[in-house]
Amino acid sequence: xxxxxxxxxxxxxITLPWGTPLEDWPTxxxxxxxxxxxxxxxxxxxxxxxxxxxxxxxxHLARHEYLMLRDLNRLDTPSVEPVGVVTERVAADGxxxxxxxxxxxxxxxxxxxxVFNRGVRPDTVNRLVDAMVVLLARLHLVxxxxxDVSLSNTLFxxxxxxxxxxxxxxxxxxxxxxxxxxxxEHDLAIAxxxxxxxFLDVQAGGLLDESLDPETLVLSIETRYRELxxxxxxxxxxxxxxxxxxxxxxxxxxxxxxxVAELDITTDFAGSTVRIQPKVVDAGHHSRRLLRLTGLDxxxxxxxxxxxxxxxxxxxxxxxxxxxxxxAHQWLQQRFEPVxxxxxxxxxxxxxxxxxYHEVLEHRxxxxxxxxxxxxxxxxxxxxxxxxLKHRPDERVEVPGSEELTQLxxxxxxxxxxxxxxxxxxxxxxxxxNLGPDAETAGAAADFLDIDALRxxxxxD
Ligand SMILES: Nc1ncnc2c1ncn2[C@@H]1O[C@H](COP(=O)(O)OP(=O)(O)OP(=O)(O)O)[C@@H](O)[C@H]1O
Ligand SMILES: [Mg+2]
Numbered sequence: 001x002x003x004x005x006x007x008x009x010x011x012x013x014i015t016l017p018w019g020t021p022l023e024d025w026p027t028x029x030x031x032x033x034x035x036x037x038x039x040x041x042x043x044x045x046x047x048x049x050x051x052x053x054x055x056x057x058x059x060h061l062a063r064h065e066y067l068m069l070r071d072l073n074r075l076d077t078p079s080v081e082p083v084g085v086v087t088e089r090v091a092a093d094g095x096x097x098x099x100x101x102x103x104x105x106x107x108x109x110x111x112x113x114x115v116f117n118r119g120v121r122p123d124t125v126n127r128l129v130d131a132m133v134v135l136l137a138r139l140h141l142v143x144x145x146x147x148d149v150s151l152s153n154t155l156f157x158x159x160x161x162x163x164x165x166x167x168x169x170x171x172x173x174x175x176x177x178x179x180x181x182x183x184x185e186h187d188l189a190i191a192x193x194x195x196x197x198x199f200l201d202v203q204a205g206g207l208l209d210e211s212l213d214p215e216t217l218v219l220s221i222e223t224r225y226r227e228l229x230x231x232x233x234x235x236x237x238x239x240x241x242x243x244x245x246x247x248x249x250x251x252x253x254x255x256x257x258x259x260v261a262e263l264d265i266t267t268d269f270a271g272s273t274v275r276i277q278p279k280v281v282d283a284g285h286h287s288r289r290l291l292r293l294t295g296l297d298x299x300x301x302x303x304x305x306x307x308x309x310x311x312x313x314x315x316x317x318x319x320x321x322x323x324x325x326x327x328a329h330q331w332l333q334q335r336f337e338p339v340x341x342x343x344x345x346x347x348x349x350x351x352x353x354x355x356x357y358h359e360v361l362e363h364r365x366x367x368x369x370x371x372x373x374x375x376x377x378x379x380x381x382x383x384x385x386x387x388x389l390k391h392r393p394d395e396r397v398e399v400p401g402s403e404e405l406t407q408l409x410x411x412x413x414x415x416x417x418x419x420x421x422x423x424x425x426x427x428x429x430x431x432x433x434n435l436g437p438d439a440e441t442a443g444a445a446a447d448f449l450d451i452d453a454l455r456x457x458x459x460x461d
Contacts (some may be wrong), residue, residue, distance in 0.1 A: 006084025012047040022056040036111030051105035062099040068170035079167035131163035147172030150194035265315040288439035292329035298354040
């Protein structure tokens with residue numbers, strides 16, 4: 001009897017033919033989906049509406065990869081989700097078989113070769129590279145040394161015009177408290193070698209646009225990684241009259257898909273020099289922190305915005321060492337409530353308070369950026385009411401329509417165009433018509449993308 005190691009087993013998996021080498025599994029259990037190159041046998045199985053990826057590999061590696069993926073998921077890092085490991089497999093003739101690592105198939109994802117096979121424009125290659133860089137930086141931030149950075153070990157998903165990259169192979173990974181510069185350089189060196197080879201391969205297959213060259217692409221990965229890393233981790237110093245720079249930094253990070261939790265803000269004793277260093281954290285963190293501090297129960301993006309403002313308030317009033325709850329109380333009285341009160345009651349129903357405050361901050365940021373100095377909050381609130389709120393219809397934050405959500409419930413229905421075993425129905429998740437879960441309709445993508453930043457971007461467009 002095979003043994004299952006799983007924190008959350010799917011009982012339907014137990015009846016699968018574990019006593020058969022994966023290569024020989026009956027086709028009735030299998031589903032053909034795009035798959036990257038691999039040393040091990042990898043197959044996709046469908047049980048009910050769920051699709052799993054199975055990889056046959058020696059037990060200690062299967063276990064190690066399972067644990068690594070579990071940690072990466074716990075740390076909210078984009079990677080495939082581990083389901084379990086099946087060990088002690090014995091064939092009918094008594095031979096022992098390798099273990100199988102089970103992961104959930106990442107919906108709407110494509111290996112890079114499939115992407116290139118379908119023809120990609122140079123601009124698309126750049127976005128692919130960007131997604132890869134963001135993934136590597138995210139992994140490094142949580143202390144994950146990948147060891148086998150490559151396009152083959154990454155899956156790509158369309159993500160509202162951009163791409164999101166997910167780690168698929170964690171076999172060589174190691175999780176540390178924090179990576180040293182040397183460890184990060186090690187991963188970068190591996191990335192250079194592997195990606196150079198992979199781009200050469202694509203080029204040899206005639207699939208790389210002539211304007212692109214593997215060496216330049218690999219160099220750009222390195223440059224972009226370094227830029228992103230310093231945006232994420234570098235300490236920034238400026239003087240007290242330029243507080244809007246804190247917000248600009250947060251916005252740049254949000255636009256890159258990063259969530260900034262607490263900003264580590266320190267001022268010198270005269271309050272004339274400010275140092276900031278962002279800390280990047282997990283989802284749900286902001287709404288929990290805001291609720292604890294102020295009793296305001298709001299959406300995550302609103303909470304992040306309000307907390308950033310609270311942190312700025314703390315720095316402005318030079319209360320770094322003060323009790324958080326006391327500062328939060330002052331912020332409510334001196335900042336939040338006056339803004340809400342500035343709205344005439346006839347306009348008060350247009351937006352809920354947290355959203356309204358968020359919009360006022362937004363408005364002030366645009367005014368301050370334009371003016372090159374900080375516009376006081378009361379002034380921004382007045383201007384917002386006059387020039388924006390009056391003209392707004394009575395509406396709240398847009399949420400995805402329920403029809404869209406139902407549409408995504410069963411993405412594996414072949415009638416909807418998924419590739420079948422003979423490959424007769426080519427499914428192309430990159431076609432606009434087949435657009436998979438986008439930022440606002442699917443969990444994983446929504447974790448990754450900053451909806452707030454998108455809304456701002458749309459508004460600017
Ligand atoms: N959960 C998943 N969702 C979608 N595709 C997957 C999943 N797991 C594996 N794959 C596909 O299978 C391919 C091979 O998986 P993986 O890289 O883990 O195998 P490997 O044999 O360990 O590779 P390597 O040769 O790098 O050691 C991936 O490139 C990917 O296309
Ligand atoms: Mg691999």
